[in-house]
Ligand SMILES: Nc1ncnc2c1ncn2[C@@H]1O[C@H](COP(=O)(O)OP(=O)(O)OP(=O)(O)O)[C@@H](O)[C@H]1O
């Protein structure tokens with residue numbers, strides 16, 4: 174019964190949901206782009222300085238333990254309500270898996286492979302782009318997948334500080350005591366997250382196969 | 395002019411002092427030098443100083459008449475072939491791209507790279523079809539061959555090899571050794587080859603350098619080291635094993651064949667030895 178009422182709701186308010194869905198995709202896309210660029214850069218720089226690496230890993234892990242609502246609250250008082258605060262919060266959360274996997278992936282490339290590449294006269298850039306990044310790619314990609322799914326989910330909460338997105342449907346449902354609306358919004362977020370996770374998971378398996386061959390899946394990061 | 399020259403070179407790794415204690419050595423063009431010695435005596439360290447994978451503390455090193463420190467590090471490394479013990483093939487690249495790696499770093503066109511890779515496969519005795527494979531699809535011996543081919547790609551005048559045949563069975567190792575000797579003859583390059591196996595050092599080296607605790611105990615031909623050892627250490631180290639390695643393998647084969655064909659009996663051999 175509830176299900177059919179929700180589908181009726183989707184049909185009747187389709188333009189409302191489509192708009193929110195597009196907003197949600199937009200926030201997710203912005204955040205994912207920012208996190209990927211920052212995360213990759215920081216992860217790469219960390220491999221050049223072990224001391225820096227330890228510090229950054231501790232800071233990002235600490236940020237990760239702060240409840241998202243608390244972080245939103247702090248940010249609202251600093252940067253106000255709106256997309257900016259939401260993006261900052263989402264990016265801070267998403268950085269951990271991206272940075273950690275980039276860093277681990279790069280540092281876990283076999284020492285003898287790096288030694289062979291350096292010994293044959295690779296410049297630091299050639300070493301990074303031809304050897305380290307390709308070999309770390311499966312690990313980095315699995316961090317990317319975690320991060321994207323997390324970002325989609327967090328986007329739902331970000332609406333609470335006026336960033337738009339599917340969270341607005343949830344929020345409206347709660348404030349007007351309209352549970353179908355809340356569930357309709359949550360379902361769309363969940364569906365988007367599950368679908369994206371499935372898609373990225375398939376790509377991940379392909380990537381692992383391409384780089385590690387048969388049984389590549391066994392080498393979990 | 396020596397291709398490589400070491401003069402009073404010392405090295406310490408932090409508090410691991412006296413890893414190298416005043417090394418003097420001249421390597422001439424076309425030599426096949428085997429660096430022999432017990433584990434931890436400094437063979438790898440000495441080898442890695444040549445392509446600047448490891449720095450040294452005091453003393454001087456010249457490569458082709460130029461001070462090591464004056465070489466551009468990338469140029470130096472590209473002009474020196476390098477095979478490490480664990481081979482270190484790139485798992486995400488085909489054999490083709492592994493073999494042509496240095497050429498690709500230098501921006502040499504793909505067509506030329508392929509041509510050279512095909513030549514090298516021939517040289518190390520692997521079929522051309524293997525160029526399309528990945529390292530994981532090769533046996534241990536085949537990987538060693540690819541490692542050697544990769545080091546030879548840019549036709550280096552100097553080739554450094556750190557126990558390259560350590561991880562294969564004896565038969566394959568013998569085969570690889572024979573092929574390497576062949577390659578050395580064909581290319582007339584200078585090879586520095588680290589090993590801790592006396593037999594290998596004797597079989598391959600035109601000159602053997604015996605190291606002990608960061609020093610060179612003796613450098614010379616196999617006959618010199620085995621028959622005219624410079625000191626007790628050399629005599630003990632080479633011992634009967636060195637002597638056995640010195641006996642020409644072909645003569646042994648001939649003798650064995652004669653015994654099998656009953657042209658000569660084992661008793662006679664014993665009698666003669668007495
Ligand atoms: N990076 C390093 N840091 C500290 N000590 C080192 C390092 N590399 C080598 N050593 C030490 O220097 C000495 C010589 O090492 P080296 O690797 O040159 O020996 P080796 O003759 O090649 O031995 P093996 O036959 O076992 O490979 C050893 O005592 C080793 O412990």
Ligand SMILES: [Mg+2]
Pocket residue numbers: 437438439556
């Ligand atoms: Mg060694």
